[in-house]
Amino acid sequence: MAAPVRKVRLRDIAEATGFSINTVSHALKGLPDISAATRAVIRAKAREMGYIADSVAGSLRSGRTRTVAVILGDMANPHFGLWVRAIETEAFAAGYSTLVMNTDEDEAVERAAIRTAAGKRVDGLILCPAQQTRDNLALVRQTGIPYVLIGRRFEDDSSPYVVPDDVRSGFLATRHLLERRCRRILMLNGPAWISSARERQLGYCHALDEAGLPCDPNLIRHSGVKSGQARAALEQVLSEQLPFDGILAFSDLMALEAMACLRQHGRDYQALPLAGFDDILSGLDLPVDLSSVRAHESVATRAFHNLAAQMEHNPGSPVQTVLDVVLIEHRSKA
Known part of the structure; x- marks a missing residue:
């Protein structure tokens, strides 16, 4: 069985470079009392020897x-x-x-x-x-x-x-769906106790009001925000045969779950305008149409x-x- 490798100490670097332990310590911390040339020599040797600073000891000394x-x-x-x-x-x-x-x-x-x-x-x-x-x-x-x-x-x-700005987020997303000729927009929202859900709903209602449309409470459905929970909310809407021509989802993830649910029910989700929030598709190359609102x-x-x-x-x-x-x-x- 191989013997464990001993941890490199400041003393080892000092012996290898010929500098004092105090000088080595100051050089590795980047303190100004050590010249740039000396600091470069000590740091190069520390890297060569595989030195790793003891963050626990450092935090005990600094309190951070x-x-x-x-x-x-x-x-x-x-x-x-x-x-x-x-x-x-x-x-x-x-x-x-x-x-x-x-x-x-x-x-x-x-x-x-x-x-x-x-x-x-x-x-x-x-x-x-x-x-x-x-x-x-x-x-x-x-x-x-x-x-x-x-x-x-x-x-x-x-x-x-x-x-x-979640109120404006809800407004922009809803206005976008209205511009795509949606008139009965289903809002798959998060729980009412979440601030962003409440504020996005305010923006949703504001955009509908500006367009002369009612903010129908039956078209606002709340669900949990964890994976899979939006699907259950949409399943309930579909079972009620509630008509809608667009979906505004609390998040992009919920919008993607809505697409999967609609496809499972034989609905043409690609023909249905959807919008969400967070803009996760900017980091994912997915073949879907999804408008999204994010911060600048x-x-x-x-x-x-x-x-x-x-x-x-x-x-x-x-x-x-x-x-x-x-x-x-x-x-x-x-």
Whole structure:
């Protein structure tokens, strides 16, 4: 059995380069008291020897872990995966690692994730809240960890957040379907307790009102946002034989599920105008027609930048950001 490889220490690099342990330590940290030439020699030798800094020891000395927790609702949704990628890109560039946790839109799981983040002593937290109650928001505040809510917000609350303009999102998507001659638009919405669902519904009703059409409550159906739940809501509509000539879905994932459901029922889903939110098709090459609304800039990137300002103790940095939105039309190449 091979003997375990011994971890390279600062002492080993010092002996290999002829510099003191203190000089080696300062060079690897990039401190200004070490010349550029000396720093280059020491870092080259450290790479050659396979040195890996002890982040745990460093965090004990500095009181910081250089880690950000990212707590999201359903990682089966590509939209959340795109958020994670954007956050990790920005975090890495700023010298942070990430701890990503999935809540499955369950408040108990979310609560456990927040406690895990606090136990790991993360420096910051980005949370897309499940929102059934405000209990977990209170828990986040109790931890004292800098945080930013992403994608959802609480009314009459001072918490920092980054969200797209969801009222305008709902308006733009509905107006687009109206321009495609839809008059009975089925809205497959998320749960009413989710802020983005409520706000998109306001935009939907506003666009219908502007067009002189009623906002028929029977055409607004709420479902869970996890994979497969939108299909059940549409199955119910089809069983009722409720007429509709377009679909506005709470998310692109729900819109894709609607297409699959319609095809299973022998409906020509390609002839039915559909619109969603999140623009996941920009990252996926799928042969489908689906219009979608997204923020002009990355919600996730802005969320990390706003959090970083808090973590760096920037006075007055906790802010509430609403990003402008744009409609994107995806046309099938098939």
